[in-house]
Every structure is written in C-alpha cells, then in structure tokens.
Amino acid sequence: MNTKNSEKLYKKGCENLVGAVNSPVRAFASVGGNPLFIDKAKGAYIKDVDGNKYIDMVLSYGPMILGHRNKNVEKAVAQALKKGYSFGASTHAEIKLAKLVCDAFPGMDKVRFVNSGTEAVLSAIRLARAHTNRDKIVKFSGCYHGHMDAMLVAAGSGLATLSLPGSKGVPAQAVENTLIAEYNNLESVKAHFEKNDDIAAVILEPVTGNMGVVEPTQEFIQGIRELTKEKGALLICDEVMTGFRSQFGGAQELIGVQADITCLGKVIGGGFPVGAYGASDEIMSNVAPLGGMYQAGTLSGNPIAMAAGISTLTELQKQNPYDQFNEVAEKVEGMLLTSANKYGVELTVNRFGSMINPFFTNKEVTNFTDAQTSDTDKFAKFFWAMMENGVFLPPSQFEAWFLSTEIKEVELEKLSVAIDKSMGVVGSL
Numbered sequence: 001m002n003t004k005n006s007e008k009l010y011k012k013g014c015e016n017l018v019g020a021v022n023s024p025v026r027a028f029a030s031v032g033g034n035p036l037f038i039d040k041a042k043g044a045y046i047k048d049v050d051g052n053k054y055i056d057m058v059l060s061y062g063p064m065i066l067g068h069r070n071k072n073v074e075k076a077v078a079q080a081l082k083k084g085y086s087f088g089a090s091t092h093a094e095i096k097l098a099k100l101v102c103d104a105f106p107g108m109d110k111v112r113f114v115n116s117g118t119e120a121v122l123s124a125i126r127l128a129r130a131h132t133n134r135d136k137i138v139k140f141s142g143c144y145h146g147h148m149d150a151m152l153v154a155a156g157s158g159l160a161t162l163s164l165p166g167s168k169g170v171p172a173q174a175v176e177n178t179l180i181a182e183y184n185n186l187e188s189v190k191a192h193f194e195k196n197d198d199i200a201a202v203i204l205e206p207v208t209g210n211m212g213v214v215e216p217t218q219e220f221i222q223g224i225r226e227l228t229k230e231k232g233a234l235l236i237c238d239e240v241m242t243g244f245r246s247q248f249g250g251a252q253e254l255i256g257v258q259a260d261i262t263c264l265g266k267v268i269g270g271g272f273p274v275g276a277y278g279a280s281d282e283i284m285s286n287v288a289p290l291g292g293m294y295q296a297g298t299l300s301g302n303p304i305a306m307a308a309g310i311s312t313l314t315e316l317q318k319q320n321p322y323d324q325f326n327e328v329a330e331k332v333e334g335m336l337l338t339s340a341n342k343y344g345v346e347l348t349v350n351r352f353g354s355m356i357n358p359f360f361t362n363k364e365v366t367n368f369t370d371a372q373t374s375d376t377d378k379f380a381k382f383f384w385a386m387m388e389n390g391v392f393l394p395p396s397q398f399e400a401w402f403l404s405t406e407i408k409e410v411e412l413e414k415l416s417v418a419i420d421k422s423m424g425v426v427g428s429l
C-alpha cells in the first residue's frame with residue numbers, strides 16, 4: 001500500500017504537532033506504523049493523501065453516522081454560514097437542537113450544550129456533586145469518559161490502548177474521590193457504597209465502546225439504578241458514543257434504564273464540535289445562571305455546529321435506520337465469525353446496534369479484564385490487512401467499529417472479501 005505522502009506529512013507534522021496528531025488514538029500506536037493522513041471523504045468512503053480509498057468504519061469515532069458529506073447536512077451548514085459563524089449570544093438554532101435532544105430522552109427536561117464529550121462529562125460530574133453535596137464518583141475500569149483529571153484512572157480507549165494505568169500530570173488529589181469498579185460486577189459497586197456515604201454519582205457507558213463493545217447485564221444495570229436511588233446518589237449515563245447511534249435517543253431506553261444525568265456528543269454535532277449534558281428541571285436548576293454550579297463556554301451552542309446537529313438528527317428521524325443497522329451489524333458479525341472459523345482464529349464478536357467489534361480471544365468479553373485477554377498483535381495484523389483490502393478500522397483493539405447509513409450491499413460485498421482475506425492473514429501466523 002503506497003503511503004509515501006502520509007509519511008511525508010507525518011515527518012512534517014512532527015515538527016509542530018505532538019506525534020503529528022491531535023488525539024493519541026490517531027497515532028496508530030497499538031497497531032504499529034505511522035498515522036495515515038486523510039485527504040477527503042464522501043458517503044461510506046474515505047481517501048488518504050496517497051489516493052488509497054477505504055470503507056470508513058471509524059466515522060470520526062462516531063459522529064459521521066450518515067456517512068460523509070450528507071447532502072442535507074451540507075446544505076444546512078452552508079445556509080448557516082451565510083448568517084455568521086459565532087455570536088457569543090443565543091440563537092434560535094440552539095433552542096431547536098435542545099428540543100430535539102430533550103424530546104428523545106425521557107426524564108431530560110433541560111440540556112446544556114458544550115464543545116466536546118469531555119466537557120459534557122466534567123460538567124455532569126460537577127453537577128452531580130453540586131446536586132448531592134457529595135464528592136465521590138464511581139466509574140468502571142475500561143470505560144472512557146474523556147480526559148478530565150478525575151476520570152483518567154483505569155480508563156479504556158486511548159489509555160487502554162497505550163496501557164497507561166492513569167496519566168502523568170494528574171495529581172493524586174484529583175483522583176482521590178474517584179472509586180473504580182468492574183463493569184458487569186454489581187458487587188464491586190455495592191462494596192464502594194458500603195464503605196462510602198459520600199458518593200455523588202455512578203458514571204458508566206450504558207453500552208461500552210471504549211473497551212470494545214460490551215453490553216451491561218440486566219442484573220448489573222438495574223442493580224446500579226436501584227442502588228443509586230436507595231443511597232441518594234445520581235446515575236450518569238455517558239452516551240457520548242451511544243447517543244442516537246443504536247436508536248433515536250439513547251441506549252439507556254434500549255437497556256431499560258433512565259439516568260439522572262445524560263452526557264452526549266459526537267452524533268449530535270454531525271461532525272462539528274458539540275457535547276451536551278441534560279437532566280430533569282430539578283437537577284439542571286443547579287446550573288448557572290439559575291443555580292450556583294458554574295459552567296461556561298465561548299463557542300457553546302455555536303450556530304454552525306447547531307445547524308449540523310439539527311440536520312443530522314432530523315435526517316435520522318426521517319430515515320430511522322436503526323433496524324437496518326442491526327441487520328448490517330448481524331451480517332458483519334457473520335462474516336467475522338465465518339472467516340475466523342475457516343482459518344482457525346480465536347474470535348469473539350460483540351455488537352450493539354451500529355457498534356460492533358471483534359476481540360481476538362476465545363473468551364466471552366463482559367468486562368475490561370476479559371477484553372484484555374485479546375491478542376493485540378493479531379488485531380494489529382488484521383488491522384493492516386484490512387487497510388490493504390480497503391477498509392479503515394479504528395487502530396485499536398479497544399475501539400468500536402461504527403456503521404453508517406451509507407453501508408449498502410456493495411460495501412457489504414467488499415467487507416466480506418476484505419474480512420476473509422484479512423482473517424486468512426491472521427490464520428496463517
């Protein structure tokens with residue numbers, strides 16, 4: 001595969017960018033080699049600066065659910081651009097997107113837009129602490145909630161890929177109120193509540209994407225909901241990745257739980273920087289300017305980003321692609337398992353709606369410890385073989401693959417061939 005121009009840009013990028021990237025996972029650290037540089041994208045496809053064309057299963061780590069350059073989103077953005085880019089004052093577009101989001105989440109009366117998922121989570125945690133007057137937060141190993149200090153302990157995603165236990169630069173006191181539990185292990189949560197009477201909230205990915213895809217058991221998720229209610233703590237569902245991806249609204253409705261605070265991002269910005277956190281009137285009344293919990297942002301509710309978000313969600317409402325996502329994901333799962341069988345490769349495939357990923361292990365994967373039994377060397381071989389065969393995957397065993405509405409029969413055919421050839425490479429190791 002010719003990567004001459006990417007290599008050139010990589011060298012140039014290293015002059016003024018850290019590792020030539022603006023987010024660590026893009027560095028391809030866990031699959032080896034250097035980052036590819038993208039030139040452009042359209043529909044289901046993305047093209048790098050050497051002209052290599054791929055079916056895109058990264059989709060900017062989720063936002064591009066309608067594929068790249070959806071014509072209606074592009075039209076809405078072009079219209080908004082004609083009216084100005086940023087005002088530092090409220091606009092009608094913010095009200096429209098707020099209504100679309102709140103109507104999609106039972107129990108969410110009000111929402112506040114911010115500029116990233118990290119900002120949504122850090123605000124939600126501050127809100128939970130403000131509402132309960134408590135400090136401790138329970139999170140789960142393998143779940144990633146952005147890069148705020150208090151969440152950079154046993155995080156999944158980039159950290160799991162780089163296998164760093166926490167992060168340099170995070171002072172001890174920043175994480176002294178963060179309690180870590182094991183996903184799908186209700187006892188590990190109960191143990192924290194037995195030892196601590198100042199837990200403000202439990203935060204989790206309602207279906208994880210950052211240790212790969214892992215669904216909660218009903219016993220686990222209902223147990224947490226009951227426990228937090230009983231103890232006066234809040235449940236924060238971090239739907240930055242799952243929001244609007246597996247149904248219109250959140251994964252929490254599909255798994256049968258209602259969070260007190262929901263964090264959003266990615267899809268609601270349609271590729272532009274948007275995060276959000278929302279809750280009941282009672283909880284959101286804590287937030288300035290109504291209440292004493294401060295949170296602010298120069299570009300929050302940016303009109304261009306709002307236009308992209310409104311048109312993306314409106315398009316999703318119109319298309320209602322969720323049954324199709326399940327069908328396509330089932331087919332991709334079948335391709336992976338069939339080829340793994342054919343070449344004698346140990347593989348477990350987890351999927352939820354339009355999120356799917358193979359683990360190179362024969363274990364069932366229900367938590368981060370299970371996920372870490374995966375053979376990341378085999379994943380790396382598979383990754384590069386898929387690239388050679390025209391499929392761009394997230395460069396990490398611990399990331400979910402994302403489906404867009406633009407994956408049609410033609411793309412499924414290509415995926416089937418690529419998966420079979422790539423699994424053959426792994427099988428021949």
Ligand code: KE4
Binds near residue numbers: 275
């Ligand atoms: P951002 O700050 O990257 O917008 O969102 C942080 C975040 C919060 N919560 C969840 C569940 C998330 O998945 C994320 C970000 N996801 C990663 C992919 N695993 C973003 C990719 C990256 O870090 O470059």
